[in-house]
Every structure is written in C-alpha cells, then in structure tokens.
Amino acid sequence: MxxxxxxxxxxxxxxxxxxxxxxYKIGLLLDAANHAPSSGNVQNWRYILITSKDSMHQISALAAGQECIANAAILLIACSDDEDVEMHYGLRGKRLYTVQNVAASIQNILxxxxxxxxxxxxxxxxxxxKLSAMLGVPPIGRIHALLAIGYPNEEPIRKYMKPLEMLTFFRSYGNRIDDIHIVLRDYSVEWQKQATKLKDVATKGLGTGKGFLKKSLDLFKEKLKERKNKGK
Ligand SMILES: Cc1cc2nc3c(=O)[nH]c(=O)nc-3n(C[C@H](O)[C@H](O)[C@H](O)COP(=O)(O)O)c2cc1C
Known part of the structure; x- marks a missing residue:
C-alpha cells in the first residue's frame, strides 16, 4: 500500500x-516499531506480546472491560524503559521524550x-x-498503551475530521488562513467544489444555470438602457 x-x-x-x-506478520509489526525515530536513537520502547486468551480476559478486566482487548488475536503491550532517556535528557527526557518515542513506535505498528x-x-x-504488577514491569519503565490486533471484523463509520485550516497556523500561534488549500496548492478542494456545483446542476435540472442566464440577460438589458439614456 x-x-x-x-x-x-x-x-x-x-x-x-x-x-x-x-x-511473520507479528515479526513485521515489531520490526516496524523498531524503525521509529527516538530521541538520540535510544529506542526505549519495549513490547510484551500476549497471545493467551486467559491473559487477554484478565487484561480486559483491568481496561474497563473493553471487549476489543479480550477479542483480539494478540495484544502488544507498549512499555518504556526510561533509564537511558532520563540519563541523557533529564526531566525533559523523562516527561516528554520517553512518551514521544513510544508513541512514534505505536503509530508505526498501527x-x-x-x-x-x-x-x-x-x-x-x-x-x-495493577497491569504493571501483573506483567512485572519494573519501576524504571511504564506501560504506555495496549494494542489490540487481529483480522478486522468491522468497517468503521466515517469519522469527523477537523478542517485543516482549524489546526494549522501561519507564522504564529492562532494565525489562521481560511483557504489554506490554495496556499498549500491543493487545488483538489477547488475541483471538488466545482464538481459538487456541476452535480447540483445535473441533479436539480438547469436551475442554477437558468438563474445565471436570466441574471446576465437582465444585467445586459439594464446596461443597454443606461447607454440609451446617456445618448439622450
Ligand atoms: C492515547 C490514545 C488513547 C486511546 N484510548 C482508547 C481506548 O482506551 N479505547 C478505545 O477504544 N480507543 C482508544 N483510542 C483510539 C481513539 O479512540 C481513536 O484513535 C480515535 O477515535 C480516532 O479514530 P481512528 O483511530 O479510527 O482514526 C485511543 C487513542 C489514543 C491515541
């Protein structure tokens, strides 16, 4: 893909x-995780692979009974070992980098x-x-997320996406540009608008087109009148 x-x-x-x-697919998932970027290349993510159904049910009970945990084919428990990150980057490393590194590797897996x-x-x-105790995670690390994985048995409904212009600022925080797609030269948005307009004309008859023609004709007649009056 x-x-x-x-x-x-x-x-x-x-x-x-x-x-x-x-x-082999589980291997590819873990390999993808290992290719993520990390601060100073510390690669502080650690993954626990869970394949036993009993464990999955226990873990689901510690995750508010979420069914996806119990029904998955496997779980990957995303943990971190924070020792190196803390040693190299102090508090910033402990609070920020360790989380970001693991998050990047999680996204790679997804x-x-x-x-x-x-x-x-x-x-x-x-x-x-409770989960850390169950899985024997040492105090220097922590569990960041549980990844429930399997062959899909659903097609999720379309999700709401905030518009790009709401989430992007130019030059300073809060400075928005309405037609961001034009700035980014993403003209597909304009094509989409035109396509929708044409579809409207096609489905609702020539309503828009006729209206437009009538307006132009009226304008033309008005201009003609103005000219005649000027000539007098
Ligand atoms: C930090 C984080 C925590 C999440 N926790 C849960 C969770 O506990 N249960 C769940 O069903 N989904 C959870 N999700 C998944 C989000 O609900 C999901 O990513 C979001 O609704 C967007 O949908 P999408 O992943 O289909 O794009 C979590 C996602 C993130 C990034």
Missing part, C-alpha cells in the same frame, strides 16, 4: 475475526498492521498500577 494511502485509510478496529495472525490487512486499536484506558 502506498504510504499516504495507508495513513489516510487507517482506522481503529475494535472487532476482530476469530482468526490467528501469521507469526500503520504496519493496516498495510498487512490487520486491524488494530490503541487503548490508553487501563489500570496502570
């Missing part, structure tokens, strides 16, 4: 088929899963203390 298509079509999948994932025809969801709501 092409990269941008993969990014644009990835969705959270919470319902999975009762179908195991080929082991995209790789989509590319491999798998579905996945990033789960952040869980009892961290």
């Amino acid at each position: 092409e990269t941008l298509e993969c990014i644009r079509t990835r969705r959270s999948i919470r319902s999975f088929k009762d179908q195991p994932i080929e082991f 995209l790789a899963a989509h590319d491999l025809d798998l579905g996945a969801v990033w789960v952040g709501a869980f009892d961290e203390e």
